[in-house]
Amino acid sequence: MISAYTGTQIREAEKRVLEAGLDAGADAVLMQRAAYGLANTVIRELRSRGQRLYGSSVTVLAGKGNNGGDGLFAAVLLAGRGMRTTAVLTGGDAHAAGLAAFRKAGGRAVALTAGNGAEQAAAAARADVVIDAVLGTGARGGLRGPAADLMAALERARPRLVVACDIPSGVDADTGEAPAPVLTADVTVTFGAAKAGLLADPGADFAGRVQVLPIGIEAGLPWPALQRLEAGDLAALLPHPGRRAHKYSRGVLGVVAGSAAYPGAAVLACRGALAAGAGMVRYLGPPDVADLVRRWCPEIVCSTGAVADAHVQAWLVGSGLDESDEQQLQRARDAADSGLPTIADAGALPALPEVLAPQVVLTPHAGELAALLKRLGVELDRPAVEAATLGAVRRAAGLTEATVLLKGATTLVASPYQDFYSQAEGTPWLATAGSGDVLAGVIGALLAQLGADVGRFAERGIDPDARWAAIAAMAASLHGRAGALASGGGPVTAGAIAGSIPEVIRTL
Structure with a gap:
């Protein structure tokens, strides 16, 4: 599991290490470790591109603080490998020891001014690698003045290779908010642990591949601000039917979905649930939609009855519901009130009460979350949600007391207990009609199979009270992996995503 932290948490861990060392040089040791890891990452990236080191050029965009010091010391090590080094001092000055070592190693330092920004941007764009070391984890509010102009010009020019030092300058380490301009990195080398802002949009848009380098503070880190499930976590958490399992013991999911306008949503939700291993699926809905469900999924048991009469372990409501179908909306309300784990897709949200419960999982996209918050x-509005996804999903979970999954390029899950997950295994091709209905089915199937298995989550260090968020994150990961597998780099349909889920589970 990847654990990510706020900038404040990282700085507090560093402070404890420094205080425990009782040595004025401990701070320099941490900086040298960071610089060493940063320099080695640059070397590996250049070599992977077939670029020789000797004679290659590196430009460090160095701010005044420790982030700039990390970049300057990394450039010293690169100069020792025969690289030509230039430092653009974006604040007019820089970390004193780092700058002195940089000059001693033969580096050329230039102070950025309003008058030479275009010249420095053009020169940096020609370098073989640009190291972004302007702002670190404590910065707020983005870049300003000549530094902002420099970054904007470089973002337009797109240098050959950009390596961000700890975090792309301008990205908020705590929230992922990223006021323009931000220079998009190919690789972000982050120290000690991942930063929460690198695993949340829009910060993730600029981070490229995130590489975490330990520097000796890791043992002092607290409970993470954000987590990401990996393949090993999924393998351990996914249900494994026992020898004497039967369809009822493997989880029965009730589905209230579909309408005359959107009958396919019910089919796709049911297909997603079956693909993710539900032992049985019961569909409640209009007869014409039920007929379509039977044709596509003969395994489904269809009924026009009431929620109270269906014996299930979890509910899925909302996919493709029509706001004019009061009977389906009432079923959705009854399911959410049942006390059972419930996945509520967007079509059900207007019909549900404002305050719900942690075992109710809401799955809006940014526009639907904006409407819910309103x-x-x-x-x-939607742009405001997209500009601060982590803050928006946190707020929604706090107000509704439900578990909230915000769909997007990076899917975020927030529990009302303030446990957060971030998953991003998918592909842009997943942005296709019906994809969210399949995801709802996967979540529903896992809720039915795992909702009562408290011990399974406790064994993985997951708070049992917040297991609903972990289940939703598992489903998002499976869905993303299935989409990437079905796509193979090209267009994909929602049905193909559902069809690939069993193969993903087998592989895991």
Whole structure:
């Protein structure tokens, strides 16, 4: 499992290490470790591109603080490998020891001014590698002045290779907010642990591949601000039917979905649930939609009855519901009130009460989350949600007391207990009609199979009270992996995503 932390958590861990060392040189040791890892990453990246080191050029964009010092000391090590080094001092000055070592190693330092920004941007764009070491984890509010102009010009020019030092300058380490301009990195070398802002949009848009380098503070880190499940976590958490398992013991999911306008949503939700291993699926809905469900999924048991009469372990409601179908909306309300784990897709949200429960999983995209927050008295439009996804999903979970999964390029899950997950295994081709219905089916199947298995999550260090968020994150990961497998780099349909889920589970 990848654990990510806020900048404040990282700085506090560093402070404890420094205080425990009782040595004025401990700070320099941490900086040298960071610089060594940064320099080695640059070397590996250049070699992987077939670039020789000797004679190659590196430009360090160095701020005044420790982040700039990390970049300057890394350039010293690169100069020792025969690289030509230039430092653009974006604040007019830089970390004193780092700058002195840089000059001693033969580096050329230039102070950035309003008058030479275009010249420095053009020169940096021609370098073989640019190291972004302007702002670190403590920065807020983005770049300003000549440094902002320099970054904007470089983002337009797109240098050959950009390596960010700890975090792309301008990205908020805590939230992922990224006021323009931000220079998009090919690789972000982050120290001690991943930063939460690198695993949340829009910060993740600029991070490229994130490489975590230990520097000796890791043992002092607290409970993470954000987590990401990996393949090993999924393998351990996914259900494994025992020899005497039967369809009822493997989880029965009730589905309230589909309408005359969107009958396919019910089919896709049911296909997703079957593919993710539900032992049985019961569909409740209009007869014409039920007929379509039977044709596509003969395994489904269809009924026009009431929620109270269906014996299930979890509910899926909302996919493809029509706001004019009061009977289906009432079924959705009854399911959410049942006390059973419930996945509520967007079509059900307007019909549900404002305050729910942790075992209810809401799955809006950014526009639907904005509408939900507006009903709760929070005026955020879709662009505002997309500009601060972590803050928006945190707020929604706190107000609704439900588990909230925000769909997107990076899918975020927040529990009302303030446990957060970030998953990003998918492909842009997943942005296709019906994809979210399949995801709802996967979540529903896992809720039915795993909702009562408290011990399974406790063994992995997951708070049992917040297991609903972990289940939703598992489903998001499976869905993303299935989409990437089905796509193979090209267009994919929702049905193909559902069809690939069993293969992903077998592989895991």
